[in-house]
Every structure is written in structure tokens, then in C-alpha cells.
Amino acid sequence: MPTLYAWLFDAYPSADGMTVWFLDGDGxxxxxxxxxxxAFYAHGPRQDLHDLCRMLRSxxxxxxxxxxxxxxxxxxxxxxxxxxxxxIPASLPRLLRQAADFRPRLTxxxxxxxxxxxxxxxxxxxxxxxxxxxxxxxxxxxxxxLDSPWELDYRLPPLRVMTxxxxxxxxxxxxxxxxxxxxxxxxxxxxxxxxxxxxxGQGGPRSGHRGDLxxxxxxxxxxxxxxxxRRLLLGLRHLLERxxxxxxxxxxxxxxxxxxxxxxSNHYRIPLPLNRHPGLAVEHKSAHSYFSYGRVIFRxxxxxxxxxxxxxxxxxxxxDDYGLxxxxxxxxxxxxxxxxxxxxxxxxxxSAMQVATALRRGVLVPWQKRQPEALKTxxxxxxxxxxxxxxxxxxxxxxxxxxLDFTAMYPSIMVHFNISPETVGTGxxxxxxxxxxxxxxxxxxxxxxxxxxxxxxxxxxxxKALIRQLPDDDRRKEAFQRRYSAHKWLLVTCFGYLxxxxxxxxxxxxxxxxxxxxxxxLLQAKELVEARGFRVLHxxxxxxxxxxxxxxxRPDYPALVEEICAQTGLRIELEGVYxxxxxxxxxxxxxxxxxxxxxxxxxxxxxxxxxxxxxxxxTPPYIKETQMEMLAILAxxxxxxxxxxxxxxxxxxxxxxxxxxxxxxxxxxxxxxxxRLSRQPEEFRARTAAAQATRQLLAAGVRPSPGENLRFxxxxxxxxxxxxxxxxxxxxxxRAAYIELFLRAVESLLMPVGVDRKTLDEWLLxxxxxxxxxxxxxxxxxxxxxxxxxxxxERRFQVIDSSATSVAVTKEVVGHW
DNA sequence: TTCAACCACTT
DNA sequence: ACCCTTGGTTGAA
Numbered sequence: 001m002p003t004l005y006a007w008l009f010d011a012y013p014s015a016d017g018m019t020v021w022f023l024d025g026d027g028x029x030x031x032x033x034x035x036x037x038x039a040f041y042a043h044g045p046r047q048d049l050h051d052l053c054r055m056l057r058s059x060x061x062x063x064x065x066x067x068x069x070x071x072x073x074x075x076x077x078x079x080x081x082x083x084x085x086x087x088i089p090a091s092l093p094r095l096l097r098q099a100a101d102f103r104p105r106l107t108x109x110x111x112x113x114x115x116x117x118x119x120x121x122x123x124x125x126x127x128x129x130x131x132x133x134x135x136x137x138x139x140x141x142x143x144x145x146l147d148s149p150w151e152l153d154y155r156l157p158p159l160r161v162m163t164x165x166x167x168x169x170x171x172x173x174x175x176x177x178x179x180x181x182x183x184x185x186x187x188x189x190x191x192x193x194x195x196x197x198x199x200x201g202q203g204g205p206r207s208g209h210r211g212d213l214x215x216x217x218x219x220x221x222x223x224x225x226x227x228x229x230r231r232l233l234l235g236l237r238h239l240l241e242r243x244x245x246x247x248x249x250x251x252x253x254x255x256x257x258x259x260x261x262x263x264x265s266n267h268y269r270i271p272l273p274l275n276r277h278p279g280l281a282v283e284h285k286s287a288h289s290y291f292s293y294g295r296v297i298f299r300x301x302x303x304x305x306x307x308x309x310x311x312x313x314x315x316x317x318x319x320d321d322y323g324l325x326x327x328x329x330x331x332x333x334x335x336x337x338x339x340x341x342x343x344x345x346x347x348x349x350x351s352a353m354q355v356a357t358a359l360r361r362g363v364l365v366p367w368q369k370r371q372p373e374a375l376k377t378x379x380x381x382x383x384x385x386x387x388x389x390x391x392x393x394x395x396x397x398x399x400x401x402x403x404l405d406f407t408a409m410y411p412s413i414m415v416h417f418n419i420s421p422e423t424v425g426t427g428x429x430x431x432x433x434x435x436x437x438x439x440x441x442x443x444x445x446x447x448x449x450x451x452x453x454x455x456x457x458x459x460x461x462x463x464k465a466l467i468r469q470l471p472d473d474d475r476r477k478e479a480f481q482r483r484y485s486a487h488k489w490l491l492v493t494c495f496g497y498l499x500x501x502x503x504x505x506x507x508x509x510x511x512x513x514x515x516x517x518x519x520x521x522l523l524q525a526k527e528l529v530e531a532r533g534f535r536v537l538h539x540x541x542x543x544x545x546x547x548x549x550x551x552x553x554r555p556d557y558p559a560l561v562e563e564i565c566a567q568t569g570l571r572i573e574l575e576g577v578y579x580x581x582x583x584x585x586x587x588x589x590x591x592x593x594x595x596x597x598x599x600x601x602x603x604x605x606x607x608x609x610x611x612x613x614x615x616x617x618x619t620p621p622y623i624k625e626t627q628m629e630m631l632a633i634l635a636x637x638x639x640x641x642x643x644x645x646x647x648x649x650x651x652x653x654x655x656x657x658x659x660x661x662x663x664x665x666x667x668x669x670x671x672x673x674x675x676r677l678s679r680q681p682e683e684f685r686a687r688t689a690a691a692q693a694t695r696q697l698l699a700a701g702v703r704p705s706p707g708e709n710l711r712f713x714x715x716x717x718x719x720x721x722x723x724x725x726x727x728x729x730x731x732x733x734x735r736a737a738y739i740e741l742f743l744r745a746v747e748s749l750l751m752p753v754g755v756d757r758k759t760l761d762e763w764l765l766x767x768x769x770x771x772x773x774x775x776x777x778x779x780x781x782x783x784x785x786x787x788x789x790x791x792x793x794e795r796r797f798q799v800i801d802s803s804a805t806s807v808a809v810t811k812e813v814v815g816h817w
Numbered sequence: 818t819t820c821a822a823c824c825a826c827t828t
Numbered sequence: 829a830c831c832c833t834t835g836g837t838t839g840a841a
Contacts, residue, residue: 288829299829344829345829345830347829347830348829351829387831387832387833388828390828492830493830494830495830495831496830496831497830498830498831506830508831511831540828541828586834586835587835587836588834588835588836594834594835595828596827596828596833596834597827610827610828611826611827611828615826615827616825616826616827617826618825618826675824675825675826676825676826677825678824678825679824684823684824685822685823685824685838686822686823686824686837686838686839687838687839688823688824688825688837688838689837690824690825691824818841819840819841820839820840820841821838821839821840821841822837822838822839822840823836823837823838823839824835824836824837824838825834825835825836825837826833826834826835826836827833827834827835828832828833828834
């Protein structure tokens, strides 16, 4: 019997099974057919089950029915169920709907698990697993997986990539110049996503893009004029046939290029073989908006292929963070198809992995969660619903502060304390009480969530160790880092899912138990460090900022870390020691600090910035840059004294950049403000700048959806704001508005040393100058400071402060500010 | 000037 | 297809 050694590339339902694509070591693609009969289960009154059987038989549904027993996760005992095996996998969703409509009283299980995932689980394989496939003709006889998802350094098939983009979109090609480095580098090098952050691009397809199609394949670029649609179609068809790519990597493929191509192909009746599977249509999923993290997220439409992947960099979840390397890692771990992984949150991956654990255990996977939150008294609710422990930090500038963070705190808690929806407050055994809540947690059998997470935590730690010991010039290092990052994000989202009301394996009590343990553990750590003579400056959910007053030499942090680990049972690590760190006061109540606005410089000079303007995506790039450049100057200071010494230089920089801003000379694209819309255009009540801009878009025939990014420029007058997409030629920006935003950003950095807004205004706007010499960072265009400094001297201005790098003078304005 | 409603955002 | 809160702005009292 012939055996094919190859990587599992794609699987989707067709006829009485699945079409499975493999890629061999030479990059050749093989399509095989594998019979597959997925089943769903129904539980409930016998009569109903009986009726359901009769209905399915009478309709001649392609099913195999039998009575059997399966385990229910929450009941922890076998349940008598009806198994409905579906011989035509693609018809499972339809049959399930029919069954549920016919007998809604029954409880359905294993009902909505994606078929590709079910298939790979049933074959003990996973996407991109290296396999030995025995086959007869194009029929699979057996698949032996020669690969493991727990492998760190695995081989992948050589992928042929075709890039699709519009002219004027990404400045460099999606595929980097050094193609031999592999597509993974190219994917990361494709430049920032426009719109999400930073400088906006020339506007995506939604703003009426007028670009030619650029196709890159095999190291060559081909351009097709958008005017000549026939030639474009014929040219692209030729390239697809000749190169037969495995992956179409696009920018705006989902919402523009592919839909346009399909439209044209239809119009000119020129078939375009986007799919590798002949005769199948491209799968289309519509755009939608949904709630997540307390805000609306916009998910654009999708175009998915069969036998070939389409990945749209502009429509990828966290593409900039972990890229294709991370997506492949998540696909291998979760069993989900790569095209899905690329477009959904890591929460989907975690969810899929929990499903996999359940199927492996033979536990029924609930269709819809029917696990209402248990009734609680108001007081209990108050105690339980507290979230992470948050301290009010000691405001101001501090030096030689150490930050200790629990590594992957919440997932570690779930594993260590066995927190899972079926182990918390279920009364199967006396259990361990959750601190402060008293809810019993079962300890005699491992929960489904801990069982899923334990090996993940372990793999993440192994990647971290591997990255640490690899030399910087190792070519694999970057891929490992991206895979590591993917794991980090998988673990971040698993906690949210515990409390999510629609999660399959979520339960609010489990969610609360995790945060209760988190608070307990953090308090234990606090008491321990205090007992060792440290002062705690701040606590935030999983981290603590500590300082040893009067310490002459560096405290023994490794020993401290060991002690906390021993005491709490959880890993904690030294995030770093700060040269200086500043916790900011509240703007509303300046006497108290707020927990999540701080910035600091570690001993190696790297910055950690949280909550301030530079971290907000609605801050214009020009102001972000100003803040970050000022911070870069301040980061050179070795301690609080060093910070103060460098203030004049930082202020000089701000002053120069403010000068440009006030002169109206900043490029408008540097001042674009991005807001994520939370509602439909007509639902705005207040006439905010965003509402004004939205109104104009509507008038121009563009209707932004909730969750979409709206980009606009503040303009003078009652118009207030103008959408970026409607700006043509030169525009004057609203200087007053931007000056205010600018000064606020500068103020954030100076507040910790007691500079209030009034003083700042005097320095930067009033008649007290405060600037550094040229060479600190000259402003663009004219540098007014050189002649100003000379004039100041000549007119005998009083020098109020000076340092090696700067000089401050007072009296009156010297030249134009 | 005050204050509640509105809106967007971060950890 | 992941939970909750704070700061700033608007516009009416």
C-alpha cells in the first residue's frame, strides 16, 4: 500500500467524508478523501428521543442511530444518550437544526464543534502535523501522526506564497526581498497595519481605494491595471495555474481584493481558480460587530479557500504580534484550521483546546451553556465580584524600585488550585475553601480547564527557556519568539472565558475563585516582602513594586523570588529594577495616585509605559512621538536625580516640537486622531468630534460600522473634525485643540516632579523660555533656538537654570513661540 | 459654575 | 463570539 509522508495542510467536509490536503517535502500538494462520520448526541425523555429517531428515519437522513452512554462534565456520571452519526459530515449542522426544532426540549451535545477540528482530533492529527498516510488511490486508509503538538522545534513544509496587494498600499512588498528567508519573516516585515495604530495609510478599500493589483510570486512582481479587468483576470489566472501557490497572502484581500476579483470573474465569465479544489466556490463570511472587553469589535467580512489558504494581513488578529508563525503554532495546538486561527481571537483557540480535552476524555461537549449563575446575596456579590487586587500607588517619582510579577498568574492559579467550571462549588466532595469566598473546590479529580492549561503553561516555559539560551544570531529565534507570544496570548484569554456567559466551559463562580486566589496570593507576597524590610509602593493584580529604603547594596531579589514561590506555590519573577519609576496622580483628584498610569526606565534603559497618552490609540502620532522621545531622553537618567537633570533637555524637545505645532507646520497625517466607534452613526447624542466626523462620512455615502476605526483631524470652527478620508489637498488643523492635547501629554511626564499645568504653560506658552541647545533634537525646518539663545545673551536675559545640556532664561518672549 | 449623561479607553 | 472601570467632554440646569 502506498505511503505518503507529508504535512496535513487542509481538511474540509466533502461527500461522505473529508477532503484532506497534504504537502510533501518537495512542496507538492496531494488531495485525498477520507470517510468520516461525526456524531452529535441528544439527551432527555425517552419518548422525545424515540420521536427524534422516527423523524430522522422517515426523512431518510444520512444517519446512524444508536443508544449509548456518555459522561456529562457537570454531573460527573454517565448519561444515556442518543448518538446521531452523520454520514455526510457537511449536513451535520442542518440535521442538528432540524432535530432541535423538532424536539427543543432535548439537550444536545457535540453539536457545534467545527468539522475540520473534529476530523483531526478523530485521526489524532493536527494542522501541519507531519504524517505517514497510507492510501489506496485517493482514499485514505490510515494516518499515522509522526509529529507532536508539544514539539518546540518542528519542521514545516515549504510553502509557495503568492502575495496580493493594491498599489500604494504597503510600501514594501508583503514578501520581503530576501525571500529565501521564508515567508515567516516576510509576513512580519510587511509593515504596520494602517488604521489600527500610528500613521494612517493612504486609506484602505473602505475609503474608496483606487489601486492597481500587484501580485508577487516566486520572487517576481506583476502589476495589473485596474482599468483592464479582463487582462487582470486572465493574468492572475495564468499565475495561479502556473505557480499553484499554497498561500495567498494579501493586504485587504478579505474586504476588497477577493470580492472584487469574484465580481469581475462573474461579470466577464472568466473562471478564476482561487480555490485549489476544482468546482468549489470561495467561502464567504459576512462582516459583523460584537461585544468584547466592554466594547464593540468590528469583524470584517472573510473570504476563505479550499485546498489553499488565504490570509489577509489587514484582517488578522494580532498579526503584528505573533504573525504566521504564531498562527501556525495555535493551529497545531488547537486543531483549528489556519484560516480560522488567523482571523479570530486566541480565545477561540483556548476554547477549541478545551473541547479537545473533553472529546479525548469522552466527556460530552455542551451545545449551549445552560449553567445559570447561582443566586447570591448582595453582600456575597460585593465580596466576590472584586476582580484583581488593585492598590493605590504612592504617587511621584521613585528610584531603584523592583517590579515582581507572577508569571501567567491566572492560568497558573487555575492549574495549581484546580479551578474549573465543574470543580468549583459543586459539592461532590468537601473540597478546599476558596480564600475569602469559602466556596469549595474539588481536589480529588483534575478539572477540565486545568488539564487543558497545565501542558500549555509548561510549553510556554520551555519556549521561554529555549529563547533565552539561543544566541541572537540564530535564525530560528524570531520564530520561537512569535510562537512564545502566541502562547502568552492564549493564556491571557483563557481567564476571560471562565467568566464569559456564553463560553462552553465557563462558570462565573470559577471566575470569581480565580480572582479571589489572585488577591490572596498577592497579599501573601506583600506581607512577605514587608517582613523582609521592603516598602510596597504599588500592587496591581499580579505584580508588586517594591523598594528597600536605605539599602546600600542591591537586595537579593533571586532569594526573595524563591521565598515567594515557596510560600504561594506560584512562580513569580523579577520583571526588572527601575532606575526610576513614576506613578501618576489622578487628574480629577490630584492628591491621589491612580493604579494604571505609570512609566519608568529599567536598569538596561528600556522603558515601561502604561496608561499615559503614548499608550492610547486615540493619541495622534505627533503627540505620541513627542512623549516617547521625551521619555527616551529621561530614560538616560540613572536615578531620580538623573531624571531631574535631564528634564531641561526633555522640555527643550517638547518646546521645539510645540513650536512646529503652533506654527501650523505639522503634517496633518501626524495629527490624525483614531476613535473606535461604539454605536451606529445615528445613535450619537452628544456632538463630539467623532460624531461630527461620522456625520460627514454619512453625507459622503460611507457608513462606518460599530467597532470600526474612525480617523479624523480636528479642524477650526464649528465643523470641529473632518474625516481623514474626506481630506483632499492641504487643510489647516485646529491648533488650539492640538496644543491642548500636546500640553496634557507633556504634563503627564512632568507631574511626578511637581510641575503643574500652570508652570508648564508659562514655560512653553508664556514668557519664560526653557530650552536646550541645538543638537538635542533639532526641530524640523527652522531651528529658532540658535539665534534665540544668542539674542537672549545679547539682551541680557536672566538665566534661571542651566545644565550641561540646556539653559533656561526668563523675562519675555524671545522671538516667536 | 455644576453635574449628569455620554463616549472612548486602559489594565 | 472575553469581564469591569476611569477620565474627559458635552450640554443643560
